[in-house]
Amino acid sequence: MEGSQPLRLQRARLELEWARWVEGGSGRAHGPLREEIVDSWSRSIATVRPEQDSAPEAGEAHHRWRHSPLREPLGAVAEELRAIADDGGFIAAVTDETGTIMWTYGGRVMRRRAEAVNFAPGGRWDEQAMGTNALSLALRTGRPTQVFSAEHLVRALHGWVCYCAPLRAPGGRILGVLDLSSTWERSHPLAMPALRTLAGAIESHLAERMRSAAPVALPVPGSVRLGGSGASDGSDTPDVSGALGGSDTPGGSGAGGADRPGVNGSGLRLRTLGEAELTRDGLPVRLRPRQLEILTLLILEGQSGHTGRGMSPERLRDELYGERHVTPATLKAEVSHLRRALAGALSTRRYELTEPVGCDAAEVLAALHAGRVEEAVRRYGGPLLPWSDAPGIRTWREHIEVAVREAVLRWGGPGPVLRLGELHPYDLQIQERALTVLAPDDPRRAVALARYRTALNG
Numbered sequence: 001m002e003g004s005q006p007l008r009l010q011r012a013r014l015e016l017e018w019a020r021w022v023e024g025g026s027g028r029a030h031g032p033l034r035e036e037i038v039d040s041w042s043r044s045i046a047t048v049r050p051e052q053d054s055a056p057e058a059g060e061a062h063h064r065w066r067h068s069p070l071r072e073p074l075g076a077v078a079e080e081l082r083a084i085a086d087d088g089g090f091i092a093a094v095t096d097e098t099g100t101i102m103w104t105y106g107g108r109v110m111r112r113r114a115e116a117v118n119f120a121p122g123g124r125w126d127e128q129a130m131g132t133n134a135l136s137l138a139l140r141t142g143r144p145t146q147v148f149s150a151e152h153l154v155r156a157l158h159g160w161v162c163y164c165a166p167l168r169a170p171g172g173r174i175l176g177v178l179d180l181s182s183t184w185e186r187s188h189p190l191a192m193p194a195l196r197t198l199a200g201a202i203e204s205h206l207a208e209r210m211r212s213a214a215p216v217a218l219p220v221p222g223s224v225r226l227g228g229s230g231a232s233d234g235s236d237t238p239d240v241s242g243a244l245g246g247s248d249t250p251g252g253s254g255a256g257g258a259d260r261p262g263v264n265g266s267g268l269r270l271r272t273l274g275e276a277e278l279t280r281d282g283l284p285v286r287l288r289p290r291q292l293e294i295l296t297l298l299i300l301e302g303q304s305g306h307t308g309r310g311m312s313p314e315r316l317r318d319e320l321y322g323e324r325h326v327t328p329a330t331l332k333a334e335v336s337h338l339r340r341a342l343a344g345a346l347s348t349r350r351y352e353l354t355e356p357v358g359c360d361a362a363e364v365l366a367a368l369h370a371g372r373v374e375e376a377v378r379r380y381g382g383p384l385l386p387w388s389d390a391p392g393i394r395t396w397r398e399h400i401e402v403a404v405r406e407a408v409l410r411w412g413g414p415g416p417v418l419r420l421g422e423l424h425p426y427d428l429q430i431q432e433r434a435l436t437v438l439a440p441d442d443p444r445r446a447v448a449l450a451r452y453r454t455a456l457n458g
Contacts, residue, residue: 007187014150015158022050037151040132044153048131053156054118055130058100061121065102065282070094070167070176073205075283077198081105084194089186093119093179099126099139103282110182117156119181130154134162138177142166144196149184161187165199170207178202268342269358272296274382291338293320293390298351299359300396303366310352319392361400373407377416380404382423405430414438421451428455
């Protein structure tokens with residue numbers, strides 16, 4: 001590779017300086033070491049071990065990303081960011097103002113390398129947690145920053161090069177950073193200009209949204225805001241929801257999936273329990289309510305064990321409209337819109353998904369089938385598409401509710417029973433079950449007793 005020899009020499013010199021400073025106790029900058037790097041080393045050495053192997057976990061990555069003001073503006077540049085990551089062998093990331101990663105996108109190999117050091121949704125990359133790195137320096141200085149190889153304080157990061165730019169609200173407050181990272185030999189002079197351009201575009205879209213007073217997240221009924229521009233992580237993704245992606249985070253195949261956006265190959269993830277949202281790699285994908293119903297039915301059809309592949313147009317029409325008269329063209333138009341949103345991952349004639357889509361409802365059913373009651377209740381966020389009156393959705397909604405409830409009443413321990421009791425405060429039988437399974441000295445009995453009395457009087 002052109003330029004690889006100079007990079008190799010630079011890396012070797014930095015390794016020598018790192019060893020002199022970390023192992024020899026030298027507090028002065030020498031040779032290739034920049035002053036800001038040594039200053040950062042000096043600040044972070046008190047809280048960070050150079051030999052630590054990964055970033056600590058902050059948790060709540062999905063919640064942070066879901067409520068971040070950066071989420072939808074990122075969707076506007078999702079295709080460009082995804083192309084840069086794919087073509088250049090980078091992993092892209094967005095943090096919040098604390099340095100906690102909320103979203104990532106990258107190819108399978110880079111994602112595995114990144115996850116090994118917890119460069120993944122939920123990882124803490126502030127200076128106190130992970131020492132000198134581009135994310136922490138960009139947050140601290142408010143300037144675009146590059147950190148190469150052994151400029152990182154933590155030895156486990158010496159194989160990396162990271163480019164980072166702050167993301168600011170119109171008033172100047174830093175909301176987080178945008179990062180592109182790769183292995184050191186992929187260091188390239190055009191990476192930083194490309195990153196700064198993308199960061200500027202994100203800030204412009206954020207300013208436009210704030211001027212129009214548009215909310216970052218919209219409620220489900222009506223025109224459901226389910227995704228972005230097909231662009232698509234972390235964690236899952238943005239899928240960025242279609243564009244960037246939290247991609248390598250959970251997902252499954254028509255039924256599987258985990259808690260973070262994106263671990264299936266397509267990066268698509270559908271939330272249907274209590275609320276509705278389709279994402280690709282963590283970024284939202286726009287769908288109308290009817291298209292959301294269609295996608296849900298197709299996913300659950302794959303979970304049901306029917307021997308036929310997919311659904312015929314006639315059956316899908318009955319599941320959606322029941323006795324209402326609609327023309328075949330109406331259904332065909334809805335399916336066509338959904339197919340475009342899924343980038344073609346929906347077959348014709350008999351309707352069947354051709355790419356995996358992670359779905360919380362399917363995951364609940366799979367957990368129940370495997371006898372994992374606690375997992376099923378943890379994933380169960382409420383009724384299936386609660387606003388929908390489609391016959392097929394109503395049937396699945398009742399099936400899931402009954403299955404979860406019966407499993408908890410028969411086999412659920414304190415955790416699942418209390419969780420379901422929170423979701424169904426007027427279900428007297430669930431509240432009675434909670435009092436039965438909780439030990440007499442369990443402090444949670446106070447909550448359970450209060451819920452029982454509420455249900456009794458309700």
